[in-house]
Amino acid sequence: MSVQAVVDTREHSLEDIELGSGRWKAKKLSWEHDAGRHVVSPSFATYAARILLNFDPSVASWWRGLQLTYALLPLEEQRSMLSQRFGSFAASIQASMDSFIVEEMQVNNDTKTAWEKLFSRYIEKYGDSDAALRQICILFSILPMSEQPLEHIQQYKSSIKPDTNIDQAINLDSFFNDYSALLPGYYGCQISANASSYAIFPLIDLYEIGINEEFGQAVTATTFGPLSSIALSRDLLDYSLDIYALFGVSGATGCALTHSVVIPLDVLKTKAQTNPEEYSDIISGVSRVVQEEGLQGLLTGAQATLAGYFWYGLSVYPSYAFFKRFIGQSLLPLDFSALHTNDIALISGALSAVIASLGLTPLEAARIRVVADPNRYKPLGLLGTMKTIVSEDESLGWKALYAGLPALMTRQVIFGSIKFLAFERACDAIFMNWPSLRDLTWTALGVSLVAGAFSGTVSSVVSQPADAVLTYVAQRTDTKGNLSVIEGCRLMIEESGVTALFRGLGSRSLWAAAIIAGQFLLYDVFRNAFGVTADDLTQVYTLKL
Template structure:
């Protein structure tokens, strides 16, 4: 395949890309390009500028693998660091009579297990969410390109938000299959009294008592929680970035320094995280209760909790997910810079679509 064919193949992806963290990352080497120069460049020329000779080529196995590695660090580090907050959140969900609030939850947990007790469940969290991050970000990059090529550059530009939603939902579907067994172990050790804090003890215990099904009985509620969360995470984040630069930041993005771009990145991630938490919280409560109560089903848990009970623990989850989402975008973008992965420029209407619109106006 010639170089021009390769450029044409991935041009639709670059034009469709609304950025994720790519075009505005705090360490972007392309962020300082002048807007006037970008407007006069041909699409092929801009594509070549976005991927220099020392960068990994978009669409290669190496590119996808390194994106997955960025996802491992992004999700694994952040979720593990917030294990204490996640622990309290889960306990509020499954036992609100004992753990009445965030402050009370931390107090009771400290009284029962000391500081060490706050780290309960860190091992399945680290492993599980690292695997989930691998699938979430790695498959997202794959599906974004595949769906973009199917739509073509014009439809990819016009319906780019739908493209992000579809790609992120597809990626999360597979990522949760990897996460689910570790999530079952995590919730069991955090919420069921008498359960060992050691992953090597909890996992065999679940296998002996419930078989393989015990690891996956929460998969459907996990999909119900994580797929809407991830769709919101990607789409809301990108739209929020656009709005912040349009209405809040007093100058164009390409004129902002690294610190300013990082501030916008973190703010957009946190705002997106708040929406993510609200959308996915009822299913998160069901997952927590399912893995606490042996032999229960999602329907039985929903009936037991009622319309009010599914919202228990929302405040700590908003804090946790907002922080997680903001930090994940920052880490993922920083890893892409470190590994010299190309980051597409902001979307621009394809020339063919501009000509069609101009012709209709005549």
């Protein structure tokens, strides 16, 4: 069913399109006309896109690349991805034609002249075969009666030899399921009885139906395929160091602020793990801390917490963005990456957690000591506590600060990889069901808050055993030596049973839900405040006719 007139097998890019000058622009364009009042109809834009898929080498090459990229996906998912890309490409075509027609109208004050010029452009670039001429005439027959270039269509239509080798009874199902297909050869255009306009013949229903919940955006369904409300876009090929720096500052600010709010929960969680008999639940734990240490006791270890999670945010967010892009776009083939997006997110989260753990471990060791034994360590301050830990075992020295590294890294790798994956999938699910939430900044930030709370809860449950072992190892380093994760886990179970691995789960889940929700929310807030919006991280395809 597809004409497949393009035989050039060389690789081309969309920038090389023959119809005009294709460009990827770093920011979304502001069109001169309202989004809902296009000059070019959805049916014209989608069939124009099909013609380009067949007769323009650059567009055909781009489409073949997409088909190869998604070839390993399940059929339904493959079709969904291609539908999204086709709809967005058609939106770029529509916008470029809108601009062309509006500009020509301003010069000639005549819409029909503008369409005649566009018709001539198509003939000049692609009209070197009967198949192409037929399809171009069909395309311009879609225009309203008053705008059709009648003489031009008549001139080229009369030179097309009839195709007598096509089965008239051919089924159109494959045409509707293949966006690179064109109407078969027995379709053409026929002038009306009063010679006032052309129409596609045999007759075909040119429906245009608005759909508000497709691809997470408004879409118009047409006979020839979907037309998206958002033009074709792609991720920036390279992030500059400035972008990564702003990711880091946004993450550091967000993490430090959120952890400062939930320090009391962190204190209760640590006390429940180090002294379970006296801190069995949140309410009694709060009462006991206030009774013994005053209200300031709920802020024990604040210095270490703020310093540690400032570093955590500074390192984990830019490194996650880097690893996800590097693995998905440079290290692995695109088709394999498309099939394993969840795996790439998990690996990227794990690698970023490893980097964060290197700076977080000494500060976490100091925090746990201060919370577990405030009378001894609190007066020393953060640096004094770290010096004391180093001096407690001369054989270990500075390595004592990293006694909990295996356990903390295990916890952070599990927590970090699940956190990013759960957050992204939760956002996808919410926007898929309520796409209008993308439209306003405050609703989009609300989605980040909800998805972050879900992500934090899931991550805390999965990583809880590692967190319990980390606390145990950090507390017992001075008496048990440099314990490994496995050894610490074994000793905990021997002393207190398997339930010891889940001490403090309630307060930690509440802590994680609150902190990760706030973390993602503030990260998005500060990232937008610093000018790093979604539009700044993508390029939008435009075409100058």
